[in-house]
Amino acid sequence: MPGFRQTRWSEPTVFELGCEGRSGYLVPPIENPIKEELGDIQIFIPERMRRQEPPKLPELSEVEVVRHFTRLSQMNYCVDLGFYPLGSCTMKYNPKINDYLASLPSLNLLHPYQDEMTVQGVLEILHTLSRWLAEITGTYEVSLQPAAGAHGEFLGALIMRAYHMLSDDLSERTELIIPDSAHGTNPASAAMAGFKAIIVPSDKTGCIDVDALKSAVSNQTAGLMLTNPNTLGIFEENIAEIAGIIHDVNGLLYYDGANLNAILGKVRPGDMGFDIVHINIHKTFGAPHGGGGPGAGPLGVSEELAKFLPVPRIIVEDGKYRLDYNQPHSIGKIRSFYGNISVLIRAYAYILSLGAEGLKETAEISVLNTNYLIKKIRELDVYKLPYDSKRPRKHECVFSTKPLLEEKGIRTIDISKRLLDYGIHSPTIYFPMIVEEAMMIEPTESFEKEELDRFVEVLRKIAQEVKTNPELVFQAPKNTAVTRLDEMKASHPKTMTLSWRMHIKGQSNL
Numbered sequence: 001m002p003g004f005r006q007t008r009w010s011e012p013t014v015f016e017l018g019c020e021g022r023s024g025y026l027v028p029p030i031e032n033p034i035k036e037e038l039g040d041i042q043i044f045i046p047e048r049m050r051r052q053e054p055p056k057l058p059e060l061s062e063v064e065v066v067r068h069f070t071r072l073s074q075m076n077y078c079v080d081l082g083f084y085p086l087g088s089c090t091m092k093y094n095p096k097i098n099d100y101l102a103s104l105p106s107l108n109l110l111h112p113y114q115d116e117m118t119v120q121g122v123l124e125i126l127h128t129l130s131r132w133l134a135e136i137t138g139t140y141e142v143s144l145q146p147a148a149g150a151h152g153e154f155l156g157a158l159i160m161r162a163y164h165m166l167s168d169d170l171s172e173r174t175e176l177i178i179p180d181s182a183h184g185t186n187p188a189s190a191a192m193a194g195f196k197a198i199i200v201p202s203d204k205t206g207c208i209d210v211d212a213l214k215s216a217v218s219n220q221t222a223g224l225m226l227t228n229p230n231t232l233g234i235f236e237e238n239i240a241e242i243a244g245i246i247h248d249v250n251g252l253l254y255y256d257g258a259n260l261n262a263i264l265g266k267v268r269p270g271d272m273g274f275d276i277v278h279i280n281i282h283k284t285f286g287a288p289h290g291g292g293g294p295g296a297g298p299l300g301v302s303e304e305l306a307k308f309l310p311v312p313r314i315i316v317e318d319g320k321y322r323l324d325y326n327q328p329h330s331i332g333k334i335r336s337f338y339g340n341i342s343v344l345i346r347a348y349a350y351i352l353s354l355g356a357e358g359l360k361e362t363a364e365i366s367v368l369n370t371n372y373l374i375k376k377i378r379e380l381d382v383y384k385l386p387y388d389s390k391r392p393r394k395h396e397c398v399f400s401t402k403p404l405l406e407e408k409g410i411r412t413i414d415i416s417k418r419l420l421d422y423g424i425h426s427p428t429i430y431f432p433m434i435v436e437e438a439m440m441i442e443p444t445e446s447f448e449k450e451e452l453d454r455f456v457e458v459l460r461k462i463a464q465e466v467k468t469n470p471e472l473v474f475q476a477p478k479n480t481a482v483t484r485l486d487e488m489k490a491s492h493p494k495t496m497t498l499s500w501r502m503h504i505k506g507q508s509n510l
């Protein structure tokens with residue numbers, strides 16, 4: 001088994017490097033670009049808009065900047081380095097050609113204030129992408145504006161509000177139903193849009209408990225948010241019945257698209273009865289993610305709801321692409337300009353290069369990889385697969401490490417830290433919350449059989465270490481740039497240092 005040692009630099013912050021007057025780039029003098037029209041008038045920032053003092057930026061040479069960030073990157077783990085089985089986050093390998101295309105000057109030097117007639121090419125890309133996403137999800141129209149899945153959820157909840165407001169029953173529609181296996185952003189988005197989140201339990205098969213759902217539904221139900229396959233990787237087979245229950249009370253069905261990778265080209269949320277669907281471009285469609293962004297969370301809706309989508313909408317008129325702001329029922333704007341364009345261009349390139357058959361194969365291989373892993377991990381007879389273990393999972397699976405807790409006091413977090421010592425990123429842990437000591441594994445379609453086998457072998461080795469040398473696992477990681485962090489200190493408002501300014505002002509107790 002290959003060893004793993006992460007590079008360890010005691011790297012100062014960028015503010016501690018360089019010295020006054022040093023620079024890496026000489027900015028040429030500003031020339032008046034409209035000299036011919038305005039003569040010799042100079043373009044200045046008006047006095048009242050200028051800072052009194054220049055910002056205290058670090059002053060470094062180019063080589064210092066390059067070395068600083070290269071050292072930092074060596075102390076990090078990324079999907080280009082190895083297996084990254086972060087469940088529900090779909091950390092797949094992103095083809096480099098997508099990055100290349102998104103960075104072409106003809107695309108990335110465009111300015112959002114340009115006249116629409118001068119950006120016909122990018123508008124065509126966005127319009128085509130939105131049509132493809134509508135086709136893939138079985139929706140009528142797609143807005144590309146939301147910046148992430150959670151942002152799509154929020155927009156979806158605002159559209160539910162707008163729909164019920166127009167039907168004159170918003171004051172009655174106060175509740176949004178969410179299963180207990182859902183991601184935390186679901187109830188948060190519901191609450192931000194002014195709804196009360198009603199949590200419905202899962203049944204013993206791991207699916208939403210249909211009887212509990214029936215008793216939660218009433219004339220106060222604005223809608224239901226559902227992830228399918230759900231966060232256990234299980235396909236909600238009763239989806240047609242569930243859709244009927246919600247639609248019978250004039251509620252709307254929202255599809256959390258975090259797990260869309262599992263069903264690409266196989267089945268469409270729109271055909272399952274969903275009225276509103278978000279897509280996490282940064283998970284399913286070949287755009288990198290991590291560290292909170294930048295992502296894109298386009299939202300597709302049924303024909304009836306299209307009028308509520310945010311403005312501007314990209315339309316085609318007389319063969320030209322136009323930005324249409326004239327939508328009286330629109331919920332307005334939810335983001336500046338038109339969305340995270342470079343992420344959307346990557347998705348366009350990804351879909352174009354794979355085609356319909358390639359997308360379908362993506363789903364098939366990701367499901368195959370998961371079920372291969374399940375078989376291999378179950379053979380170790382250490383980690384338990386909760387809920388119906390005979391039932392195949394889709395793109396991800398959730399194991400519980402509870403037996404190791406009971407036997408040796410080892411928790412999932414210890415296992416996840418020890419995985420890092422073997423050069424493997426941790427799966428998602430402690431989610432979904434309905435599984436004790438949860439370890440949520442999503443291999444995606446982009447890792448080879450050898451990599452999957454190595455992961456299983458490492459899990460076997462760790463289980464062995466738990467028995468023979470539990471201290472090793474408690475103290476992991478040892479081979480990484482930083483060893484075990486105090487998670488409480490790292491997330492407590494009193495001890496967090498969020499900026500250099502906070503650090504030098506001594507506001508931190510670290």
Ligand SMILES: Cc1ncc(COP(=O)(O)O)c(C=O)c1O
Pocket residue numbers: 087088089148149150151182183185186227231256258259280295297
């Ligand atoms: C099931 C599920 N829903 C929603 C989200 C939120 O998506 P985003 O991170 O793009 O905001 C996630 C994020 O991982 C998720 O796993």
